[in-house]
Amino acid sequence: xxxxxxxxxxxxxxxxxxxxxxxxxxxxxxxxxxxxxxxxxxxxxxxxxxxxxxxxxxxxxxxxxxxxxxxxxxxxxxxxxxxxxxxxxxxxxxxxxxxxxxxxxxxxxxxxx
Amino acid sequence: xxxxxxxxxxxxxxxxxxxxxxxxxxxxxxxxxxxxxxxxxxxxxxxxxxxxxxxxxxxxxxxxxxxxxxxxxxxxxxxxxxxxxxxxxxxxxxxxxxxxxxxxxxxxxxxx
Numbered sequence: 527x528x529x530x531x532x533x534x535x536x537x538x539x540x541x542x543x544x545x546x547x548x549x550x551x552x553x554x555x556x557x558x559x560x561x562x563x564x565x566x567x568x569x570x571x572x573x574x575x576x577x578x579x580x581x582x583x584x585x586x587x588x589x590x591x592x593x594x595x596x597x598x599x600x601x602x603x604x605x606x607x608x609x610x611x612x613x614x615x616x617x618x619x620x621x622x623x624x625x626x627x628x629x630x631x632x633x634x635x636x637x638x639x
Numbered sequence: 640x641x642x643x644x645x646x647x648x649x650x651x652x653x654x655x656x657x658x659x660x661x662x663x664x665x666x667x668x669x670x671x672x673x674x675x676x677x678x679x680x681x682x683x684x685x686x687x688x689x690x691x692x693x694x695x696x697x698x699x700x701x702x703x704x705x706x707x708x709x710x711x712x713x714x715x716x717x718x719x720x721x722x723x724x725x726x727x728x729x730x731x732x733x734x735x736x737x738x739x740x741x742x743x744x745x746x747x748x749x750x751x
Contacts, residue, residue: 530682557737569683569728569741582736617682621737628673628730628739630682 528552530631532618538637539608547603547634549618558601559619560593561630562586569617575601608638647726649746658716660745662729665710669731673739674703674714676725683728686714716747724749 531550539545551558560572573583575593592604601620605612615633652658664672670691675683689696689703689712696703702715712729726746730739 532682559737559739561739568743569730569739571738571740574737576737582738584738615682626688629685630675632682 528629530618530620530629532616532631532634534634535632536635536637538639541610541638542607545605545608545636547605547616547618547636549601549603549631550599551601551618551620552622552629553599555620555622555629557581557621557623558593558595559621559628560603561617561619562614563617563633564614572603572616605636608636610638612636613638647744647746649748651748651750652719654719654721654749654751656719658714658719658723658747658749660714660716660727660747662712662714662742662745663710664712664729664731664742666731666733666740667707667710668733668735669740670734671732672703672705672712673730673732674701674712675728675730675741676723677728677744678725683730686727719747719749721749721751723747 533548558575561569563569571584573587574581590606594602615635617633618631621628673688674686677683687698687701687703689705694705700717704713726744728744729742
């Protein structure tokens, strides 16, 4: 069964450092997403990406965040200057359309120290 | 007081019994709904979905019911097994975009 793959599984970084979280969405999917889940809390939407541009973003997705699809397979989330409160599980997801096939990866646990 | 995280409602069932997990949603413009299962340290795993033009959909051992009148969604799991123990989230999408909004989750504990 096709999977969304995320690397690394765990990233520890110092406050103020830049991090890049990587994702390989399902190959024939067209929509790509990043969500995050602070420990013990709900899964929260960050951003959606379609046709090589951001289609929606939440209030969480401020100027410190950016996304990129540098080639035909990878989808990345960059946090420019990490803060302690950025510590969370970050999930990448992809879908074949707006109403089907939302598949999540197993996440990257980001710990900012 | 300081919030230490989301307090999850817990449903405890005996192995072999049926489970019903409920979810209330608030956006009447939501047109697509998904149930996800999340095990500790893992990502949300798709279980079943339903569009707003339906009120019931069945999968293998699972059934989703949608009541748009009262904005209520339920997940029924037949013959619950220990492997079903997890946190279950409902998620909704409104017809204006493709963002999923997740509910708070319910922890299902299956007693052998």
